[in-house]
Amino acid sequence: MALLPPLPAEEWDDKTRAAFIGMLARDRQNPEGAGTALSALAHHPDLTKAFLGFSVYLLYRSTLPPRLRELAILRVAHRRDCEYESQHHVPIAQEAGLTLDEIEAARHGEATDEFERTLLAAVDELEDKNRLSERTWTALGERLDKRQRMDFIFTVGGYGLMAMAFNTFGIGLAHDDEFGQER
Known part of the structure; x- marks a missing residue:
């Protein structure tokens, strides 16, 4: 059982979508495109934006x-x-x-x-x-x-x-x- 299930689509707002800007392609900045893990993180847009910046670095820009x-x-x-x-x-x-x-x-x-x-x-x-x-x-x-x-x-x-x-x-x-x- 998920303690923090994906944020339902009807609860996504502009701040939630903005957390993904620069981290995901535009067509993925939504409940359907973000995927299971990121849709769960969407409950906390400020944390999501900060953590994704670090995660993107580790996966794509690390030395x-x-x-x-x-x-x-x-x-x-x-x-x-x-x-x-x-x-x-x-x-x-x-x-x-x-x-x-x-x-x-x-x-x-x-x-x-x-x-x-x-x-x-x-x-x-x-x-x-x-x-x-x-x-x-x-x-x-x-x-x-x-x-x-x-x-x-x-x-x-x-x-x-x-x-x-x-x-x-x-x-x-x-x-x-x-x-x-x-x-």
Whole structure:
């Protein structure tokens, strides 16, 4: 049962629609086009606008290479038991070059590439300890510069927050991604 179901279409007003401007294509700034997750967030337009700006950065403008971003997101989603994020990032991960076997392995903290294993272990370290050790920070620095490592930390935290919210609100699986795009 959803604690926070999608905002009904008749309750969408100009402020609600404005929360999506610049985040979604114009034809998606409505109850039907926004998708399940965003329609639930629409209950709080100010929060939605602020959070979407951050989320759009993490997904589209981050300095973290897409493949590594998706490995981190898949691991966070699995650890946070967020089926919504876990399923919605499969096609995004595939677009980033991951195979279905690699996606499944990443969920369990496994990878054939040594650096990718380090990155997945870093997700676990952040989830378990809320910080990275100097050793892990340095290990990530073998392939990632400081900005990329910062984006990594914010990706893990941002998607952890999103998983917490989606799980609490009861946002279930649908046929749209977190930005309302049909997949």
